[in-house]
Amino acid sequence: MGGMFGVVSNQDCVDDLFYGTDYHSHLGTQRGGLAVSNDQGFKRHIHDITNSQFRSKFEDVLPRLHGNIGIGVISDYEDQPLLINSRHGAYAIVTVGKVDNLDELVQAALAKNGVHFSEMTGSEVNPTQLVAHLIDQRETFEEGIAHAQRKIYGSCSIMLLTDRGIYAARDRMGRTPLSIGRKNGSLAITLETCAFPTLGYEPERELGPGEIVFATHNEIEQLKPPGDKMQICSFMWVYYGYPASSYEGENVEAVRYRCGEKLAERDDVEVDMVAGIPDSGTAHAIGYSNYAHAPYRRPFVKYTPTWPRSFMPQDQNVRNLVANMKLIPINEIMDSGRVLFCEDSIVRGTQLQDIVKRVFDHGAAEVHMRPACPPLIHGCKFLNFSRSRSELDLAGRRAVHDIEGDNPENLDKYADPDSDEHAAMVEKIRDRLGLTSLRYQRLDDLVDAIGLPKEKLCTFCWDGCEPG
Ligand code: SF4
Structure with a gap:
């Protein structure tokens, strides 16, 4: 960006x-x-x-x-x-x-x-x-x-x-x-x-x-x-923005807490700890944990002294390796049973798949994932959000492709959180990532958490909506 x-x-x-x-x-x-x-x-x-x-x-x-x-x-x-x-x-x-x-x-x-x-x-x-x-x-x-x-x-x-x-x-x-x-x-x-x-x-x-x-x-x-x-980018609050910043009067950290609260409000799963995928999942997880009265823990910590976020090699394999090196598990905390992670978003899901496997390898009984925004279905045309050349790299779009093939008839039904198609798409993603459960934020809840009217927000990557 x-x-x-x-x-x-x-x-x-x-x-x-x-x-x-x-x-x-x-x-x-x-x-x-x-x-x-x-x-x-x-x-x-x-x-x-x-x-x-x-x-x-x-x-x-x-x-x-x-x-x-x-x-x-x-x-x-x-x-x-x-x-x-x-x-x-x-x-x-x-x-x-x-x-x-x-x-x-x-x-x-x-x-x-x-x-x-x-x-x-x-x-x-x-x-x-x-x-x-x-x-x-x-x-x-x-x-x-x-x-x-x-x-x-x-x-x-x-x-x-x-x-x-x-x-x-x-x-x-x-x-x-x-x-x-x-x-x-x-x-x-x-x-x-x-x-x-x-x-x-x-x-x-x-x-x-x-x-x-x-x-x-x-x-x-x-x-x-x-x-x-x-049409301000909603992703500024979910992922891009720095926690101490505010846009249109809405502070990033506060919005992330509200995102976590919204996720917890609709959830019924029982877990032993809530954790964030560092860094941008952390505030979402704090919001979830406080609302759900479930203990907040850090089963992974990020090694930042020599791995700055800006270090982003072009080669995907090297990037995966770096992402892996940055996140250090804390075994003493990890092996305590049922873990619920909050994450800002699931873009491709490749690195998340590795993280989930590592958490299970360290003895977790259940791994639940709660992304703070809905499944990404449309590639961003406005901000170079994802480096992906193809929309099919997006976990949501890839799942739709697995269900419908090359030319899905109507992507809107997958964006509707109450539809059977949405449920089928989420199940595909859950299965690919190896999660115990996966429940995404609803777009209406995300909009409420940001605190601005929907018509002032860009939500294109989730619902394909592009007002003139
Ligand atoms: S499409 Fe998504 S990432 Fe791109 S500007 Fe809109 S909300 Fe932001």
Whole structure:
């Protein structure tokens, strides 16, 4: 997915920029980048963070970086920030999201004389360069950003750094959040609000869907008001987001507790302990455990000192090995009988299958699983959520395929938690994972736990619903 942070200050902003960007490290695994503007122009650094943490890669750079305005990015895909010399003047740009119609927009651009793209990611045009190209087609940054928002299908939040300040634009449908914070003489814009407290920023407000602002160190000018439709990604609360962050006024940790409570409220299974698959299953499990008055235990702990979450090798076998190495079982706790795990979600289920086997190998009598969201049936078109190239990699969709073959007639019936088809799909997944029981969160309960109206939430990956 990726994350971004920007700061405009009346003094050097590099420390805030560095730490503020670092607080987005859980959102991307490929590239980290910083750009600042100072009286000598723009300075930009990009590093590969696939095998090491953002902070360790940038510590050497910091003493040479100075400026009062800067933007930073953790990117899950392409090199960023890009430095662009345009007819509007020089600027640096970062984006978060997914340009689902990238090929179509690139072909339309290339059909015009003189257009070329120099930045490539693999064999594809760098999506951030395409966004810059769309912006440059209009007379002003403001019009250009609005033009890009209209043209892009998928999602795209933008920060654009000039020598005067930062243009910040939240995705047209608000799939990803952006918030403004302020402290003496400085103004920051962030995807994750957990970046604010330790850096001393007071949250001021969130940008609405499609809203565009221009930030200087003492002023935020609204250039385009928010639209009236929002589809913020529900997965921000379930999995992506950091527990200390809030979006649309709803804190991630609190939503996860409520998810766990909702799961427990509908459950009737008797267990000896409740546990979370670390890290993002933990808060869901605490919510479940407190509601059900069942003891919360940690039969697995995560070894974080040398296995940061951002370490995500491309090879699936190596990834499975790393996932296995990270989770250390505690035998003394594990072998006490009936275990109920809460997990944020079941994407492919491959690693979960290994975990379930390990728990049984360590002497558990029963292993129950309670994912905090419904079965994933549709691939995400908006945020690069799953690396899977095929929807059939999704555990839910694969189960439907096992039941119906290549062309399922009606996926909606599988999304209905009260249908026989849904029950058959869940049973297939339970059987494949080797679980004693599997019960998913209902979508209506997830929506209640988040606390926003359903029509403001993107729920596409569960119910295929895509309001215009
Ligand atoms: S499809 Fe799922 S992961 Fe993608 S934006 Fe919507 S809720 Fe988020």
